[in-house]
Amino acid sequence: MAQPPPEDLPVLTEPADGVPDVVDTAEGRRATLAALAAGSGPIAVDVERAQSYRYYAKAYLVQLRRPGSGTFLIDPIAFETPDAEVAHFAALRDLIADEEWILHAATQDLPNLVELGLRPTRLFDTELAGRLLGLPKASLGAMAERYCGVRLLKEHSAVDWSRRPIPRDWLVYAALDVELLHELREKLTVELRQAGKLDWARQEFDYLCRWALEPPAERPDRWRRVSGSHQVRTPRGLAVVRELWLARDEVAHRTNQAPGRVLPDAAISTLAAMITKRHPAVPNAREMGQVEGFRRRQARQYQSIWRNVLDRVAAMTSAELPPLRLTGNGIPMPRNWQRANPDAWERWSKVRPAVVALAEELQLPVENLIAPDALRQLLWQPPSPLSVEAIDEQLAGLGVRPWQRELVAPLVVELLD
Structure with a gap:
């Protein structure tokens, strides 16, 4: 059956359980922990920031939802202390650390959650699942329309979440951000299994759990x-x-x-x-x-x-005075390879189009088949002698997941050997 146009879909304007009060007291925190412990199954998680307004890219609201527990809106600012803010989240960490978390675009929220001492051991990223399925749009709003048959209004996505008290309509928006994640997870899991991509997704989600513990290196200059x-x-x-x-x-x-x-x-x-x-x-x-x-x-x-x-x-x-251009110690961009490294340019000219074609055949973005930087490093200086095993080892050292290596390594050998 054809999907109705977005303008014909009903707009989700209120959470099913109503708008919860903001958790900003010790008593509220204890009640939240008790309610979460009484529920079961995965926990939907989201974070709101104020990066367009504040210097610190920190969490100003954390949203949680669990079947049998309900939705909770936690104000981390209310629990800040001069010594250790994460101490206030230790009990929450211990309660949910071993549960599966459901996030949308996890790389945006995980750094903030780690700052609070909250680290997942298992997760499901609905945005990444959509990308692996080759969806034309993988935003939360687009996926809510596709899989849940409702529209989400995103007018508060860029507001100043450091504002206190938080207006009610903003809290509605925040609660709705986790309202549909469980339903999305179930339906995306079915599609991933049907497409033969569920194991790919699990490898990606495991990688994200490890990635969350590795702070990105600060760029020089x-x-x-x-x-x-x-x-x-x-x-x-x-x-x-x-x-x-x-x-x-x-x-x-x-x-x-x-x-x-x-x-x-x-x-x-x-x-x-x-x-x-x-x-x-x-x-x-x-x-x-x-x-x-x-x-x-x-x-x-x-x-x-x-x-x-x-x-x-x-x-x-x-x-x-600073130099106009920095002397790069890394690998230049491929557009400069023809002059700097003709052999690498020849390898790039053969392999890159084939990788793009393979990604199209598999119906997923090429950057999800292999990270652009990993492909550049491989083709700039591949292993010698060339073999599937040697390429697999090099790509593993660059963080490329097993399912990606199984697809890319034989292709590279076929084209270059």
């Missing part, structure tokens, strides 16, 4: 990721980007504001791009005031800081 900085063509212009980014980060950290709310990226890169070979002078305060982002009320509060930055950059010697 994060200031180089300022949007629009590719338009900056001079070392002194890059110094403006660097020094403004550092000054903005200090202000954002001190005031717990999202850096973009203190000063937009576009303002930094626009001002820095004013410095060219023909006009090498650092912009003055008047020119700074012509850039729209510096005229915003929030940015105007720190005008003296921005002016001091410009004065400091103007006084820098050439040796103090």
Whole structure:
């Protein structure tokens, strides 16, 4: 039977059990633990953040739902203490650690949960399951329409969850984020089994449990990721980007504001791009005031800081300026291989299209068949002598899961041997 168009589906506006009170007291915490212990089966988990508003990408609300227990909205901020916030979640950790967790897009929420001392040993990621099934859209809203026949309104997805008290309509939204996860898990499990992909999914979910315990390495020179900085063509212009980014980060950290709310990226890169070979002078305060982002009320509060930055950059010697490009120690992007490593370019030209074709045949995104970085590392310097076993070993060291290696390793040998 054809799926009705989204606009014809009913809108889910209230949780089935009503909107629960926010758990923000020791008494409420004890009642939550008792109710969760009385339930059974997997536990749906979700997290709300305020990354567009606050400097710290922390959890401002944790949602839990379990059959026989109901839905719970826990305010982690209410349990913060100077010594150890995670101590307040120790009992919850002990209660649910060995249960299966159901999350949607787990990589977004797991870092926040780990910060609270909550680490899964088993999980089911509905978004990842949808990707493995090759769904055209794997958002929670799209999957609710496809499998549950209802629409979820997502108008509160980017609100300031650090606000207290949390408005009721936001709590409705938060509760509905875990309302359908059990139903989705059941229906996705059936489809994964029918497609012969259930073992693939289990391997992916096990990998996510391990991934949650490995904090990502901090990127060096994060200031180089300022949007629009590719338009900056001079070392002194890059110094403006660097020094403004550092000054903005200090202000954002001190005031717990999202850096973009203190000063937009576009303002930094626009001002820095004013410095060219023909006009090498650092912009003055008047020119700074012509850039729209510096005229915003929030940015105007720190005008003296921005002016001091410009004065400091103007006084820098050439040796103090950052290089236009970093000398990379890693593997370059494949578009540069033809000149840097012709043999690797030939391997890439043979293997990459075949991997894309295989992913299409299996009806899943190519990045879920093999991580792009793992394929680049393999083809930049494959093992010698070439064999399925040697490639399998190299890919295993790069974190590629067994089901992926079983598909990719023979293909690579066939094309390159």
